[in-house]
Amino acid sequence: MARYHIETYGCTSNRGESREIERRLRDAGHYRVDGPEAADVAILNTCTVVEKTEDNMRRRAAELADETADLFVTGCMALAQGEEFAGLDAEVLHWDEVPEAVTNGECPTTTPDATPILDGVVGILPIARGCMSDCSYCITKHATGKIDSPPIEENLEKARALVEAGAREIRVTGQDTGVYGWDTGERSLHTLLERICAIEGDFRVRVGMANPKGVHGIREELAEVFASEEKLYDFLHAPVQSGSNDVLGDMRRQHQVREFREIVETFDAALEYWTLSTDFIVGFPTETDRDHERSMDLIRETQPEKLNVTRFSKRPGTDAAEMKGLGGQLKKDRSSAMTDLKMEIVGDAYEAMVGEVRENALVVEEGTGDSVKCRDSAYRQLIVRNASEYGLEPGAFVDLEVTSHNTVYAFATPV
Numbered sequence: 001m002a003r004y005h006i007e008t009y010g011c012t013s014n015r016g017e018s019r020e021i022e023r024r025l026r027d028a029g030h031y032r033v034d035g036p037e038a039a040d041v042a043i044l045n046t047c048t049v050v051e052k053t054e055d056n057m058r059r060r061a062a063e064l065a066d067e068t069a070d071l072f073v074t075g076c077m078a079l080a081q082g083e084e085f086a087g088l089d090a091e092v093l094h095w096d097e098v099p100e101a102v103t104n105g106e107c108p109t110t111t112p113d114a115t116p117i118l119d120g121v122v123g124i125l126p127i128a129r130g131c132m133s134d135c136s137y138c139i140t141k142h143a144t145g146k147i148d149s150p151p152i153e154e155n156l157e158k159a160r161a162l163v164e165a166g167a168r169e170i171r172v173t174g175q176d177t178g179v180y181g182w183d184t185g186e187r188s189l190h191t192l193l194e195r196i197c198a199i200e201g202d203f204r205v206r207v208g209m210a211n212p213k214g215v216h217g218i219r220e221e222l223a224e225v226f227a228s229e230e231k232l233y234d235f236l237h238a239p240v241q242s243g244s245n246d247v248l249g250d251m252r253r254q255h256q257v258r259e260f261r262e263i264v265e266t267f268d269a270a271l272e273y274w275t276l277s278t279d280f281i282v283g284f285p286t287e288t289d290r291d292h293e294r295s296m297d298l299i300r301e302t303q304p305e306k307l308n309v310t311r312f313s314k315r316p317g318t319d320a321a322e323m324k325g326l327g328g329q330l331k332k333d334r335s336s337a338m339t340d341l342k343m344e345i346v347g348d349a350y351e352a353m354v355g356e357v358r359e360n361a362l363v364v365e366e367g368t369g370d371s372v373k374c375r376d377s378a379y380r381q382l383i384v385r386n387a388s389e390y391g392l393e394p395g396a397f398v399d400l401e402v403t404s405h406n407t408v409y410a411f412a413t414p415v
Contacts, residue, residue, distance in 0.1 A: 004030055004102060005039035005068065009057065010047025014075055016368065017095040018045050021074075023119075024099035040313070041102050042068040045095065048077035058084055065089050070313050072098050089328045091311060091335060094408060100279065100308035116158045120365055121395040123167030127155050127192065131176040133211060136252045137281070137312065137320040147176070147183045152192050156199070163201040168395045169364055169375070170196065170205045177207055178214025178238075189214070190221040197229040202397070204362050206233045206379055212240060212263060213254035219263050223270035234271050235379035238263060239279035239308075243298030244291035247284055251320075257298060264302045275378040277306035282338055283331030284312045285323035292334050299341055305349040305380070307342040311335045343407055350380070350405035357415055358382065363396045374400060374412070381409040390414045 004025055008018040021043065022032065036042045042064040046057045057077050065071045071090040074097075078085065082092040093101055117124040128149040162170055172193070174180065181188035189210070196205055215222060215238050226234055240260045242248050248256060260278075267274055280295055299307065311331045314321040358376035363384075367373045372387040372394065382400055384392055392398060392414070400412035 003033045003039045004041045004043060005033060005036045005064075006043040006045070007060070007064075008045040008075075009053070010045070010076060014045050014047060017075070018043075021045075021095060021098050025102060028099065028103055030102060036064050036067040039068050040315075041070045041072065043098060043102070044071065044073045044075070044078075044090075046073060046075035046077035048075075048080055053077075054081070054084070061085055061088055061090060070102075070311070072101055074098055089332065091332070096408065097308065101310050103310070116162055118162060118165050118167055121166060121168040122364060123159075123162030123165070123170045124173060125155065125159055125162060125170050126173050127177060128174045128180050131174075131211070132179045132182055132214070133176065133254055134252050136250065137284070137315060137318055139315040139318055147179050149181050149183050149188075152188060152195060155192060156195055159196045160199055163199055163203055166395070168203050168362060170203060171208060172196070172205060173208040176209065176211045176214055178210030178212075178218075180214075182214070187214075187218050190218055190225045193222075193232060194225050194229065197225075197231040203231060204233055204375070205229075205231050206235060207237070209237045209239060211253075211255065212238045212260045215263050216255060216259040219266045223266050226267070226274070227270045230377075233375065233379040234274035234377055235277065236263075236267060236274070237277040237306075240298065241279060241281050242284065242287070242291065243280075243295035244287070247287050247291050250286045251281070251284060257294075260298075261302070273378055275306060275380060276302060276304040277308075278302075278304045279308040279310065280338060281310050281312050282334040283326050285320065285325050287312075287326065287334075292337075296338065296341060299338070299345065303345055303349075305346060305378075307346065309335055309338045309342060347405070347407040350407065350410050353380070353402045353410055354404060355402065357399060357401050358412070359399045360397045361400045361412075363387075363392050363394050363398060365394050374398065376400070382412040383409055384412055384414065 008015050033039050044061055047053050065088045073085050073090050073092050074095040078092045085092055130145045130147045132147050226232055245256050361374040361376045363372045363374050365373050370388050371383055371385045372392050374382040399415040401415050402410045402412045404411045
């Protein structure tokens with residue numbers, strides 16, 4: 001779990017984005033501290049209105065880079081003039097990518113009693129606590145322990161309660177959803193998802209992070225449920241973390257690259273249109289240039305439409321913290337190269353959607369200004385501007401025509 005410090009400058013839109021960053025960080029078990037000197041991670045949400053403001057942003061970024069182990073810079077100046085921060089040991093990201101980067105490849109941390117939460121029309125359903133992994137870089141395991149899976153009926157009762165309370169999207173979460181049921185001797189994620197989708201009501205279901213090892217053993221059963229259940233978003237988040245088996249071994253990940261490939265191949269065969277989401281940690285202490293190239297090759301091969309890139313950062317109390325780390329500039333260079341490849345692949349995926357109609361997209365939440373954020377059947381984000389003209393509010397289902405894109409999301413209008 002990371003201690004974070006966040007600073008926000010500029011308009012109401014920036015403040016709203018920072019609130020969303022914090023909400024996601026809290027959901028993942030991280031917590032805010034007073035001042036960068038007490039933080040593991042600093043987040044600077046920048047403004048670029050006038051030259052004086054830009055000078056202030058450069059100065060503040062330099063100060064934060066000196067005061068904290070990791071600095072993430074986002075906001076208007078970061079996106080419009082990212083080169084202004086090139087000389088700093090900082091990572092420039094779109095605000096939506098910050099929460100995943102802060103997690104450093106670790107599992108999310110659910111609440112101790114795995115209580116479901118309704119946030120607008122989104123129901124958060126933690127189905128279990130803990131995991132079956134022993135990753136050398138992850139501190140979350142110290143807080144959560146091994147997997148503890150409540151019975152399917154107990155999770156179904158919570159899911160029904162969320163639907164009855166108004167949830168239109170149920171997000172199935174956990175440290176590792178793929179190993180749900182392992183502690184009871186039964187691999188049962190696919191069974192749970194099928195039962196949740198059978199609940200009466202008009203809603204969608206998104207499966208949260210599932211490590212490749214857990215998914216691999218049930219990949220055919222899981223892909224069959226995805227293909228047959230319309231309520232289930234065709235979206236799989238399986239963090240591979242590296243394209244090198246040597247590095248995966250040093251990370252103590254339980255899977256190999258071959259297993260990740262087989263998962264992707266199985267879902268490709270079962271689903272015509274789906275989203276692969278995965279994570280990579282760059283700059284792990286034992287990662288060589290060749291290991292990094294293997295990761296780049298795996299990305300080119302599997303073409304993930306959502307990719308979280310994280311520079312390795314030591315977490316106190318973990319075995320990886322005792323390893324001799326790589327240089328900050330080397331990690332930065334590898335991260336930049338992978339991020340460039342990511343933007344190319346994700347941009348191509350969204351560009352291919354332009355001109356197409358996505359049926360029954362769900363309006364999930366309000367966006368900035370007079371806009372709403374929607375999700376299509378593969379959980380890809382579609383933004384509808386001037387939403388009030390169409391009477392669109394969170395919870396509505398709508399057919400949308402994709403008109404353009406902004407690399408990591410698309411713009412659309414109701415049909």
